[in-house]
Amino acid sequence: MENNIVLFKKTLELLKLPYHHLTHHFSTIEDIDFGFRKTFYDAKGYDRFIVVLQRFITPTQLARITDHFGLTYYLFYFLTDDSYITVGPIGTKKLHTTNQEKNTFLKQVTIFSDLGHLDYILLSLFSTLSDRKLKLSILPKQYLERSQSQKDLKHYSDTIEGYYAIENDILTAVANADSEQAVYLKTLQNSLSFKSRSENLLEVTKLRFSTFNTLCRKAVESQHIPPFYIDKLSSQIAKTIWQAASNDDLINFDHTIIFFYCDLVKSYRNTSNYSPIIQNALLYIDQHYQSNIKLNQLAEHCHISKNYLSSLFHKEVNMSLSDYLQKYRIEKACELLSNKNLSILEISERCGFQSSDYFSKVFKELKQMTPSQYRKTNHHLP
Numbered sequence: 001m002e003n004n005i006v007l008f009k010k011t012l013e014l015l016k017l018p019y020h021h022l023t024h025h026f027s028t029i030e031d032i033d034f035g036f037r038k039t040f041y042d043a044k045g046y047d048r049f050i051v052v053l054q055r056f057i058t059p060t061q062l063a064r065i066t067d068h069f070g071l072t073y074y075l076f077y078f079l080t081d082d083s084y085i086t087v088g089p090i091g092t093k094k095l096h097t098t099n100q101e102k103n104t105f106l107k108q109v110t111i112f113s114d115l116g117h118l119d120y121i122l123l124s125l126f127s128t129l130s131d132r133k134l135k136l137s138i139l140p141k142q143y144l145e146r147s148q149s150q151k152d153l154k155h156y157s158d159t160i161e162g163y164y165a166i167e168n169d170i171l172t173a174v175a176n177a178d179s180e181q182a183v184y185l186k187t188l189q190n191s192l193s194f195k196s197r198s199e200n201l202l203e204v205t206k207l208r209f210s211t212f213n214t215l216c217r218k219a220v221e222s223q224h225i226p227p228f229y230i231d232k233l234s235s236q237i238a239k240t241i242w243q244a245a246s247n248d249d250l251i252n253f254d255h256t257i258i259f260f261y262c263d264l265v266k267s268y269r270n271t272s273n274y275s276p277i278i279q280n281a282l283l284y285i286d287q288h289y290q291s292n293i294k295l296n297q298l299a300e301h302c303h304i305s306k307n308y309l310s311s312l313f314h315k316e317v318n319m320s321l322s323d324y325l326q327k328y329r330i331e332k333a334c335e336l337l338s339n340k341n342l343s344i345l346e347i348s349e350r351c352g353f354q355s356s357d358y359f360s361k362v363f364k365e366l367k368q369m370t371p372s373q374y375r376k377t378n379h380h381l382p
Helices: 002-014 029-033 036-040 045-056 100-106 115-130 148-155 160-175 179-191 202-221 227-243 253-269 276-288 295-302 306-317 321-336 344-350 356-367 371-379
Strands: 019-023 061-066 072-078 083-091 135-139
Touching: 002 019, 002 083, 002 115, 019 029, 029 036, 029 045, 029 083, 036 100, 045 072, 061 115, 072 115, 083 115, 115 135, 160 179, 160 202, 160 253, 179 253, 202 227, 202 253, 227 253, 227 276, 253 276, 276 295, 276 306, 276 321, 295 306, 306 321, 321 344, 321 356, 344 356, 344 371, 356 371
Parallel strands: 061 135
Antiparallel strands: 019 083, 061 072, 072 083
């Protein structure tokens, strides 16, 4: 392991990425940001880093956190020698303040505009170093703000009552589509020493996530989303849970459940200004855009004639169904283009296009550039 760490450090140096190796004593914690907090803010900010490292970092994950200064850090725990490696501070763009001394420091911050690309690089490196496949965990920035995690943990008692009090607040956040707050509270809940079912058995893990899936399902029902869409999402999540072959397959899956349900609530809210028929049509498109949607198929789902649906859709959305579908699919494709591991063909198929050539043609018509050009221009990939 020691030779692996040396090699890993040399790799980071070649990539020109700032890093720091911390022992469990944390005697050099102020070096994690090259003394930035100590010099310009509150040295107690390092105590919050220690809380995050001790409480929220596990050997099976690489964690990323961005503070309110806009500086990002990657955190990893080495179980074998009880130490940590942090990578950062890293900025996604040049940072400026009115304070000249701060600007002098900020000019030295390494800039990496595409964190998604950096996630991939560091996950590969850390997985090789630890000899296991790691998953990325993105921690809420509140963890580094004003001892927020400590304050909130004091607000909830470390008992069965406290556990369920946090759960109620998580479900309220999910119903309000506040994924950041829900994930934050869920991580706090998982950090309590009390856990309703703490055994590390796969069957228990599946049961725990299945229960959470049901709770989230009930929470979003309060938003008056058509039951069809809630049931479809709940069934997809349940299938993923029960097909998991090990606990590693379900690392941070509670966060994934939160994001899925919050996205569903947001999607429904985005259609609230339309008539119930068009709301239903738009939600169907959101759930099925990967497939070959036909007008008569959508009309049948909405229980109206295809001519009436076509007329009503154009009246309310101000474009034809086919134009809307193309635009919607291209926007989804733009999101997927940030993942350099997906080919143009894979992206076109995932977005419901029958051929990559037609996908590229439509993409260029709407974005005035090819998918490859968009990927390089907007995501700064080599």
